[in-house]
Amino acid sequence: MTTDPYLLTPGPITTSMSVKKAMLHDWGSWDEDFKSITLSVRQRLLSIANAENSHTCIPIQGSGTFAVEATIATVVPPSGKILILMNGAYGQRMAKICQYMGRSHASLDKGDYAPPRAEELTSLLQADPEITHVAVVHCETSSGILNPVEEIAEAVAQAGRGLIIDSMSAFGALPVDAQQLPFDALISSANKCFEGVPGFGYALIRKSVIEQSSGNAHSLSLDLYDQWQYMEKTGQWRYTPPTHTVVAFLNALDEHQAEGGVEGRLARYSRNRDRLVSGMRDMGFRTLLEDQWLSPIIVTFFSPTHPSFSFNHFYALLKQRGFIIYPGKLTEAESFRVGCIGRLFDEQIDELLHVIANVMQEMGIEQISVPA
Numbered sequence: 001m002t003t004d005p006y007l008l009t010p011g012p013i014t015t016s017m018s019v020k021k022a023m024l025h026d027w028g029s030w031d032e033d034f035k036s037i038t039l040s041v042r043q044r045l046l047s048i049a050n051a052e053n054s055h056t057c058i059p060i061q062g063s064g065t066f067a068v069e070a071t072i073a074t075v076v077p078p079s080g081k082i083l084i085l086m087n088g089a090y091g092q093r094m095a096k097i098c099q100y101m102g103r104s105h106a107s108l109d110k111g112d113y114a115p116p117r118a119e120e121l122t123s124l125l126q127a128d129p130e131i132t133h134v135a136v137v138h139c140e141t142s143s144g145i146l147n148p149v150e151e152i153a154e155a156v157a158q159a160g161r162g163l164i165i166d167s168m169s170a171f172g173a174l175p176v177d178a179q180q181l182p183f184d185a186l187i188s189s190a191n192k193c194f195e196g197v198p199g200f201g202y203a204l205i206r207k208s209v210i211e212q213s214s215g216n217a218h219s220l221s222l223d224l225y226d227q228w229q230y231m232e233k234t235g236q237w238r239y240t241p242p243t244h245t246v247v248a249f250l251n252a253l254d255e256h257q258a259e260g261g262v263e264g265r266l267a268r269y270s271r272n273r274d275r276l277v278s279g280m281r282d283m284g285f286r287t288l289l290e291d292q293w294l295s296p297i298i299v300t301f302f303s304p305t306h307p308s309f310s311f312n313h314f315y316a317l318l319k320q321r322g323f324i325i326y327p328g329k330l331t332e333a334e335s336f337r338v339g340c341i342g343r344l345f346d347e348q349i350d351e352l353l354h355v356i357a358n359v360m361q362e363m364g365i366e367q368i369s370v371p372a
């Protein structure tokens with residue numbers, strides 16, 4: 001058996017053998033066994049966020065974006081207005097979602113990677129009483145920045161508005177306590193920090209909010225109110241569920257728990273990041289962000305300015321040696337990204353650093369210099 005390359009990407013990520021093996025069975029979607037797996041997944045996600053009493057967990061078929069779209073459609077009424085805090089592609093995508101479904105929205109656009117701060121948010125909310133909801137990306141995966149969701153949540157709560165957090169690439173590795181961090185909805189998916197395979201996303205939605213969201217959604221298949229009602233009544237998903245993905249996810253939750261839950265996972269991802277960043281800096285690479293904003297999820301590095309460097313060539317040489325990295329997403333400078341999440345440990349990071357050093361030599365880059 002050949003080994004798959006390691007995915008140093010923000011999802012789908014490298015999964016364990018036991019998660020993969022959990023998919024070797026077929027399940028009836030209406031069967032009691034599968035229903036109890038769905039219920040268990042929902043309850044365990046709530047418990048990880050300390051949200052069992054205040055929120056409900058509603059899964060939905062599709063990738064993470066489907067869950068974001070479904071959440072906005074369900075939680076924000078057609079008469080509402082949403083302020084989107086943007087500093088990258090995923091914030092921009094939420095604005096696009098609002099355009100498609102015709103939800104009134106405004107944005108605070110911080111460019112490629114500057115963090116939105118509570119002070120500016122507070123004055124925006126004061127200036128526009130029509131804003132009913134604020135949306136923020138927890139870890140903006142396009143730069144890797146960890147946005148200050150705690151201060152954002154506090155400002156939103158103080159202004160009496162609802163908060164939607166896209167925690168796709170953070171939940172499972174970064175602590176979320178619904179009793180400390182007030183949110184109406186927090187969204188994530190199966191294939192990020194919980195290390196499952198792709199196929200569904202989910203939202204943790206405040207019970208008092210979902211109870212009042214009947215008729216908000218513009219789309220039948222994306223109506224989380226309807227999905228929730230049906231699931232509560234029958235224990236089943238509306239429409240065909242990604243059965244294999246859900247079963248694999250339960251297995252991934254077991255592994256998450258065995259690793260020490262959020263704390264254990266955060267410790268491993270932080271170690272991956274620290275090892276990666278210090279090894280890359282030793283070689284002469286530089287990170288886009290200062291240490292304070294570096295997430296343990298994914299890190300953006302400036303590309304070497306050497307004329308022999310090309311991302312595509314770099315990517316191909318790393319892939320030959322068993323590592324898949326990710327292109328950068330900055331408008332102003334050439335960059336690439338390396339993920340810290342997934343089934344990756346010290347030895348994979350060390351091997352990657354070794355491989356990058358060799359690949360630089362092979363590309364004829366003796367001295368790595370990056371934009372000042």
Ligand SMILES: *Cc1c(COP(=O)(O)O)cnc(C)c1O
Binds near residue numbers: 064065141166167
């Ligand atoms: C991965 C991700 C998404 C969802 O992307 P999909 O490709 O639809 O799964 C949304 N927001 C953030 C911050 C992400 O990292």
